[in-house]
Amino acid sequence: MNFSLPNLVSVPSGASYPVYKCSVSSHNWSTLPAPYAGALSMELNSRGLALMQAACLFTLKGCGITGEIPKELGNLSSLTNLDLENNRLSGEIPSSLGNLKNLQFLILSKNNLSGTVPGSISDLPKLINLRLDSNDLSGQVPEHLFHIAIYNFTGNKLNCGRNFSHSCVSSGNGSGSSRNPKVGIIIGIVVGFIILLCGSLLFLLFRCRRKRYKGEVFVDVAGEVDRRIAFGQLxxxxxxxxxxxxxxxxxxxxxxxxxxxxxxxxxxxxxxxxxxxxxxxxxxxxxxxxxxxxxxxxxxxxxxxxxxxxxxxxxxxxxxxxxxFMQNLSVAYRLRELKPGEPVLAWPTRKRIALGAARGLEYLHEHCNPKIIHRDVKAANVLLDGDFEAVVGDFGLAKLVDVRRTNVTTQVRGTMGHIAPEYLSTGKSSERTDVFGYGIMLLELVTGQRAIDFSRLEDEDDVLLLDHVKKLEREKMLDAIVDRNLNKNYIMQEVEAMIQVALLCTQSSPEDRPAMSEVVRMLEGEGLAERWEEWQHVEVMRRQEYERMQRRFEWGEDSMYNQDAVELSGGSIVNLYN
CATH class of the missing domain: 3.30.200.20 (Phosphorylase Kinase; domain 1)
Structure with a gap:
């Protein structure tokens, strides 16, 4: 493996030995630098190595270099500082680096190096600073390396001493410059030059991007932390x-x-x-x-x-x-995506999930100022912690709502089958939009089925889960819709109560839906009977009106006008959810 590195800095003023600062012209290893500034470059061969024998400082930091570290670097006997930090180097650390008997600084952090720490590094008599952090190294760290003044092995899979008897990072915070003042001065000069150069480049890039994109705020330098955004104590x-x-x-x-x-x-x-x-x-x-x-x-x-x-x-x-990280993933996963051997959600757990999700939404709607509307409540967005406690997540689609303003959005956000009819048809959302989505999620908890499932057409059932459940409720056949994975391990009265709450939450008119605080009370057994009796009365009236219009459509002899009116009503998005 080779690399291409034009010489950038030669001997600093006052230095008694050659120093080479390397910069990258191409992102692969191809040649070593000549010992003097200029265009000279050469293959990694005996002649090139001979010219590098006097090199004392070899720095290749943050250049995006890929590939493995050449084992031939172990032949640079005069090297005191080898810095390859913050690249994309892979493979193992070559044991040949143990031949660098004058090496004082070995910096290989923030790469993708793997394998073990070679024991040969323990034999470097002058090593005072060893940084191998943020790689993919594994195995045991040689005991002798913990006696180095400054070391860092964090961000790896290394065992820091037997039974982790040592810290993976040294307690000292010095740089070792007091032991070699000339090296410290050289490093200071080089670092200062790099900072000045990078600052100038960033300034020029920022000016260019501002001219091209006046609406943009950030300079497009990948990976650099943007300090302009800060959020409290996060x-x-x-x-x-x-x-x-x-x-x-x-x-x-x-x-x-x-x-x-x-x-x-x-x-x-x-x-x-x-x-x-x-x-x-x-x-x-x-x-x-x-x-x-x-x-x-x-x-x-x-x-x-x-x-x-x-x-x-x-x-x-x-x-x-x-x-x-939510250990038990989401409700959707636990209902429909379980792997063999994973436990099914028991009925008591489903009841607890329903109540927990309701309390979370109640907090968003009634205890946040301004109130928060989620706008995509569904089983996939209700996560489960290690105790199967419901955790409402994914606020990427949520919206802060000022209670003094009308909440109208021109772009509907959400998942089909969970979107309230008024939101889908008008773009108007409110906390009652979330109530509708929550009601659909309750039906998913009871049935284990998706909100929209075209496979139900094979049994001549409704594609929409809501319509399917309504039909079975009218026919008093709710037992047929309960998730078969429960194996009859549930109390039918509790299932009926949850379905009743779900149907109250999914009424076509948002004004008729309960607030989430009322949903919490109904799930706790307070006030459900009264609301359900009222719903049944309204549902009977609605069904009678629907049947009356159907008879008029089938038997009426007059007017294309009547037929058009019925078709318009029956085909509306709102009636799709009735």
Whole structure:
């Protein structure tokens, strides 16, 4: 494996030995630098190595280099500082680095290095600073390396001493410069030059982007933390930290995908499991606003049955939200996507989930100022913690509502089958829109079925779960709709009560639906009988009116006018949910 590195800095003023600062012209290893500034470059061969024998400082930091570390670097006997931090280097650390008897600084952190820490590094007599953090190393750290003045092995799968008897990071905070002042001065000069150069480039990029995109706020430098956005006491994660936690956002760690991006399972350096939501379209209309809206809303909505936000990460090209990982995933998963051997949701657990989700929505509607409308309440957005407690999540589609304003939106957000009819037909949403979606979720809990399922057509049943349940309720056949996975392990009176609450929540007129606080009381056994009796009376009247109009349509001899009126009514979106 080779690399291409034009020489950038030669001997600093006053230095008594050669120093080489390397910068990257191409993202692969191809040649080593010549010892003097200029265009000279050469293959990694004996002649090139001979010219590098006097090199003391070799720095290749943050250049995006891929590939493996060449074992030939172990032949640079005069090397005192080897810094390859923050690249994409892979493979194992070559044991040949143990030949660098003059090496004092070995910095290989923030790469993708794997394998074990070679024991040969323990034989470096002058090594005072060893940083291997944020890689994919594993195995035992050689005991002798814990006697180095400064070391860092965090962010790996390493055993820090037998039975973890040592800390993975040294307690000292010095740089080792006091032991070699010349090296410290050189490093200071080089770092200062790099900072000045990067600052100038960032300023020019910022000016260019402002001229091209006057509406944009951020400079497009991938990976750099954007300090312009801050939200209270929430933790700000570094991009690299989340990249490591999710195995570079591996497809195998995807938990799901919502309207604004994918959700990945991750493990932080302290072994905390998290769910990382990576927004994919924040630069599109509403995308960046959606990020800020979600963060602000979750920050003010703190309740046991609402998903808690741990922190966030912002760069000019990325927006990420970090949540606690829900061990039992979602209600939708537990109802319809179980793997062999996983337990079915028992009926008492389903009752507790229904009540917990209702309390979470009640808090959003009645205890937040301004109130918060979720707008996509469904089984997939009700998560389950380790105790199967309901946690309402995914506020990416939610909307803050000022109670003094009319809430009208021109873009309908939500999932078909869960969207309230008035929201679908007019774009007007309110807390009663969430009540409708919650009612559909209750029917999913009882039946285990999807809100829309075209396979029901095979049995000449209704595609919409709501219509299917209404039909069976009229025919007094609710037992036929209960989830078969329950194996009759439920109390029919409790099933009927939950279905009654669901049908009250899914009435076509939003004014007729109960508030979530009333839903909570009904689930607790208070006031359901009165509301259900009223609903049955209204339903009987509605059915009689519908049948009367049907007879008029079938038997009437007059007027195309009447037929058109019936067709218009019967085909409306509102009646689709009746």
């Amino acid at each position: 933790k700000r994660f570094a991009w690299r930290e989340l990249q490591l936690a999710t195995d570079n956002f591996s497809e195998k760690n995807i938990l799901g995908q919502g309207g604004f991006g994918k959700v990945y399972k991750g493990v932080l350096s302290d072994n905390t499991k998290v769910a990382v939501k990576r927004l994919t379209d924040f630069e599109s209309p509403g995308g960046d606003a959606a990020f800020q809206r979600e963060v602000e809303m979750i920050s003010v909505a703190v309740h046991r049955n609402l998903l808690r936000l741990i922190g966030f990460c912002t760069t000019p090209t990325e927006r990420l939200l970090v949540y606690p």
